[in-house]
Amino acid sequence: MTTISEIRETMPDRMTSGMQAPPRSSARRSLLRHMAALALGAVSSPSFAQHGDLGLVTPPVRLDDTWLVDQTGKKRLLSDLLHQRVTAVQTVYTGCGTICPLQGALFNAVQERIPQIRARRPVQLLSVGIDPLSDSPSALRAWLARFQAGSAWNAATPALADVDRMRVALSGSNAPLGDIADHSTQVYCFDANAMLRWRSADLPRVEDICDVLGALART
Template sequence: MAALALGAASPLSFAQHGGLGLVTPPVRLDDAWLVDQTGRKRQLNDLLQRRITALQTVYTGCGTVCPLQGALFNAVQQRIAGMRAGRPVQLLSVGIDPLSDSPSALRAWLARFEAGPAWNAATPSLEDVDRMRLALSGSKAPLGDLADHSTQVYCFDANAMLRWRSADLPRVNDICDVLGALART
């Protein structure tokens, strides 16, 4: 049933993109060290374990699409607060510019969008950024510069498995539907 819900989330939004929607088979990203908004060093898969997670990549110094992504997660946060699901749900903003996305910049990002306790931010090391971005996208194509980064949202199950990739700047309802389906499984 969850697979049907995951596959049914706004199929029209995937029509112009390949490799979006349900990730079959699910994928575990290689582990990487990240520094969160408190300055604590944590492993990616530890952050993803035991919770259903919607992950976005952001650049805290971005003035174009990243503020839209922050507003998107703020809206998702409001919707999931009332979600009665079996597993806890979290949001994770991953800063993709380790030279600028410091713990204080991540804290400011979260504050700017009124992040609650279920929304965290973290940044991988410089050597792990591109590897992580490629793994999330599922593409072998070379990455563009930071200004061209993806505005997709990636949903993980409670076993830290990537289960769904959205289109760029997805709808709030699509993200919440996928999170709800994953939380029920």
């Protein structure tokens, strides 16, 4: 089984080695190889919800555009939230007292490592609220504050009519969604063109998320 350390040894950072950046097509092939290796090395935790295929999303998927309301109360399109940034997305609800705090701690750890990612594109985190009746802007602000979210970590909630459609699109599965308490603890990584490129296992490792974000941000 391929490990993250083996991937790092075979893919040195061109920015630190002084090598010239590869052509775009070569960089894209390197990205696909890197992310496929991560998919092979992924170990699934017990499943909390439906999932489709884990790892590299082939072909990449563009989600239907959806209006969300962010923690400031501003109404924003999903495409605008994702555009020109490499983004890790998680689904949470602010009233959760079991799994969601673990997800918040996970993104807090990823946030601490973002400055270490050598990137051509900005990297950000997005927590998507899946309980529109409770995940108001003030609740999202309090949730972000609880985990010391900085400027590169935002939260937003879609309308009630759009929540299930968005969850299904993220998961890549047509299986029943089930109760909100059994929501996915996966992380979904998008490139700067707002295309979904990677789905993690449940509660993935910080290192895996950062490796994928770094690979996407260098292309």
